[in-house]
Amino acid sequence: MINFNQKRILFAICGVFSWSLLANFDHPYRAGEFIVKFKPNKDLRRFVMNKNFGSWSHEVLSADMHTRLIRFSNTKSSDAVKLQWLKAHSDIEIAEPNYTYKIEDPREHNGKIPLKNFRGEGSLSAPQDPLFSQLWGLENTGSFSDQAKPGVDISALKAWDITKGSRQIKIAVIDTGIDFEHPDLKENIWVNIPESLGSPGVDDDGNGFIDDIHGYDFANGDGNPMDGHGHGTHVAGTIGAIHDNIYGVAGVMANVEMVAIKFLSDSGNGDTANAIKAIDYATKVGVDLMNNSWGGGAYSELLKEAIQRASDEGIIFTAAAGNSAANNDTTPHYPANYDVENIISVAAHTASDELASFSCYGKTTVDLAAPGQDILSTITASRFDHFSGTSMATPHVSGALGLLLTQEGRMSHQDMKERLLETSVPVITYRNKVRKGGRLDVYNLLTDYRPERREPDDSLWQTLDLDQPWESAHPYGVNISETKTFHVPGAKFIRLVINRLELEKHYDYLQLKDEKGHVVSKISDLLNQDVSDYVEGETLEVLFRSDRSITKWGFLIEKIQWQ
Secondary structure, three states: OOOHHHHHHHHHHHHHHHHHHHHOOOOOEEEEEEEEEEOOOOOHHHOOOOHHHOOEEEEEOOOOOOEEEEEEOOOOOOHHHHHHHHHHOOOEEEEEEEEEEEEOOOOOOOOOOOOOOOOOOOOOOOOOOOOHHHOOOOOOOOOOOOOOOOOOOOOHHHHHOOOOEEEEEEEEEEEEOOOOOOOOOHHHEOOOHHHHHOOOOOOOOOOOOOOOOOEEEOOOOEOOOOOOOOHHHHHHHHHHOOOOOOOOOOOOOOEEEEEEEEOOOOOOEEEHHHHHHHHHHHHHOOOOEEEEOEEOOOOOHHHHHHHHHHHHOOOEEEEEOOOOOOEOOOOOOOOOOOOOOOEEEEEEEOOOOOEOOOOOEOOOOOOEEEEOOOEEEEEOOOEEEEEOOHHHHHHHHHHHHHHHHHHHOOOOHHHHHHHHHHOOEEOHHHOOOOOOOEEOOHHHHHHOOOOOOOOOOHHHOEEEEEEEEEEOOOOOOOOOEEEEEEEOOOOOEEEEEEEEEEOOOOOOEEEEEOOOOOEEEEEOOEEEEEEOOOEEOOEEEEEEEOOOOOOOOEEEEEEEEEO
């Protein structure tokens, strides 16, 4: 429990941090670096830089030569002044700071979960990889942990009876690179044949990149995208670790070509300029899907345009929803939140069928949940480890879509996304957290099986006046824990009608449970003349809880609705 003085300190720290970010254009960026897009028919050779800015250089970022990275090498003027001047220039269409990005920090367990072989507890048809039984996201027998629930997985075993993938499917892992020498991965790593057979130091295939045999390293500007961190290798293992070998794990796809594209450094950091180059490179080499387990930075129109170029080529873009436990509907997380048709935003769920505590969510902006906590996969130096994060959930979806591409080929982004969401398994704990309230099921996806989704009809709600209004004291007291139960015989759905609600945000709340004891939602902060989320069944149980610090007006409820 955080007391009042602790909250004051926390708010003070947050206030200073927010001010600091605001002084840096709201989000961290590379000092002295800006990305600009010149207007059509404008020639950089006739572009005159403000002489007060001193020396500068530029780098081409787009094939049409219009988008460029500009670097200033002095501090005569502030970055705010430089950006204002660039935005106002008649030759420039868009100017942005070069924002920084990072991996969606994996929550490593450092050996707390032993790498044991539980062979014999799972299905006899499972791949014969020694550590397969720890891959609960692929087959959850309930043996992984005390909280694990059997069947809470992506139904991989049934899906593999239909297809295990194809080397014709090419997936870009845009990340910290891949350890392409890992014995559990190397057979599924893309090989650029002209470069592999050509001369070192020569662009043998003429694509503008030298020695890009397995991909490219934009963090260091060379053709060696070897992973020095482990994050990208972990992602790659979930997508496409080889099946039925002696090395360890199995991927969602047994057969695939993975392109290693490194734009995040070995410390896990990158920037918009290199992200744009990475996405455009993946588009150029003709991948079918890009996995993006990274995020941060402000809205970038130029990054969005790079994703749109990929979308125009029919390429899917899976993206991690983020690990800050925030609502992406109100606090956007990029690139997952860009409004581009090919983007799939992925939340993380646990082996016990709950949204992971760290996972971002969003009823309208996050598409579905996938396994993302305690995920075992490949890491560098031929090793394996458990990571947690939406970074780990995203490659489950990438692999599932790779299987769909294997079976049916490319389809429109709209049709693909509709099928992915409608075939997800609806679970009450994800309702109002992701778009269709569901988690990934690749067998459903391949067979186009669409589970029933029980939802109320907004035209059928009936209002019932309470015999006595339910309300708190005004203001309410501290350390309150009060439960109220509403029962309507024969009801299929019940919800509250809230006259007024004013509670301390995050710390004081109304918690709604259904008749099976599932927590459906928590209500906090401010509401006036609104309705709550609904629960299924005849009974709605509501808990009012306050902590021991700040108290506000409280709440007043005079009616409920049912149908």
